[in-house]
Amino acid sequence: MHKTLVKLASGLVALGITGATLAAPAVEITQKQPLNIPAIVMFAIFVGLTLGITYWAASRTKTASDFYTAGGGITGFQNGLAMAGDYMSAATLLGLTALVFTNGYDGYLFMIAFFVGWPVILFLMAERLRNLGKFTFADITSYRLDQGKVGRWPPSVP
Amino acid sequence: MSSEMYARIRKNPKFKELVSKRERLAWTLTGIVLVLFFGLFLTVAFNPAVLAIRLGGSYVTTGLLIGFFEFIFFWLLTAVYVRRANSEFDAVTTELLRESVKGPK
Numbered sequence: 210m211h212k213t214l215v216k217l218a219s220g221l222v223a224l225g226i227t228g229a230t231l232a233a234p235a236v237e238i239t240q241k242q243p244l245n246i247p248a249i250v251m252f253a254i255f256v257g258l259t260l261g262i263t264y265w266a267a268s269r270t271k272t273a274s275d276f277y278t279a280g281g282g283i284t285g286f287q288n289g290l291a292m293a294g295d296y297m298s299a300a301t302l303l304g305l306t307a308l309v310f311t312n313g314y315d316g317y318l319f320m321i322a323f324f325v326g327w328p329v330i331l332f333l334m335a336e337r338l339r340n341l342g343k344f345t346f347a348d349i350t351s352y353r354l355d356q357g358k359v360g361r362w363p364p365s366v367p
Numbered sequence: 368m369s370s371e372m373y374a375r376i377r378k379n380p381k382f383k384e385l386v387s388k389r390e391r392l393a394w395t396l397t398g399i400v401l402v403l404f405f406g407l408f409l410t411v412a413f414n415p416a417v418l419a420i421r422l423g424g425s426y427v428t429t430g431l432l433i434g435f436f437e438f439i440f441f442w443l444l445t446a447v448y449v450r451r452a453n454s455e456f457d458a459v460t461t462e463l464l465r466e467s468v469k470g471p472k
Contacts, residue, residue: 314418314431317430317431318407318408318411318434320434321407321434321437321438322404322408324441325400325404325437325441327445328396328400328441328444328448329397329400331448332392332393332394332396332397332400332448336389336393336452
């Protein structure tokens with residue numbers, strides 16, 4: 210385990226070095242951009258706001274059910290908004306737009322394929338998950354199957 | 368929740384009815400989604416000319432419209448499922464639980 214980690218780390222370092230040497234000529238010919246104060250200020254505001262909200266929310270979170278479902282105190286509509294926010298991510302807004310722009314109808318088809326999984330998951334899984342009262346896939350598999358073996362299966366570790 | 372209560376729930380005919388009804392709805396909706404989805408993709412694979420027909424000389428093709436229709440239609444199916452789950456199935460579940468907690472004595 211330790212040896213593989215060391216190997217992996219040295220491999221990454223080597224990759225980084227070759228990457229840096231490859232990038233060197235490109236770095237030389239670029240010009241230094243002028244300092245963009247508004248962008249830096251906006252970045253700081255966003256990061257500060259996010260950290261502030263996280264701090265405020267963390268102080269209200271005491272148990273696992275607080276963490277995953279806000280203590281059961283949010284309505285279905287609020288939860289729907291939260292999930293929509295989750296899925297309308299950079300992948301949806303930037304990635305799929307770019308995909309349709311560069312690949313035309315192929316990108317559009319990918320977008321449909323992207324979307325079709327959700328209704329199927331809803332119809333077949335959602336109610337079972339809710340009835341079990343568990344929050345993550347790992348929780349469910351370890352509840353239904355052999356807990357020890359599921360725990361040893363690395364991708365399932367929450 | 369004790370195991371006696373589970374047994375009472377399992378014996379209740381309403382429970383069997385609920386399970387079969389719910390399964391039937393879920394698999395019907397899943398079937399509709401999968402048939403439409405794979406239908407579109409098989410058309411793309413084997414007969415793409417059908418999807419490339421321009422409507423009225425505009426840039427809108429049948430393929431675009433069908434894709435858009437699938438988006439809206441799956442969204443409506445979700446609404447159908449949510450409506451039935453929230454009203455019918457949840458009502459039967461609460462009723463079932465109330466009967467099973469008391470026990471038939």
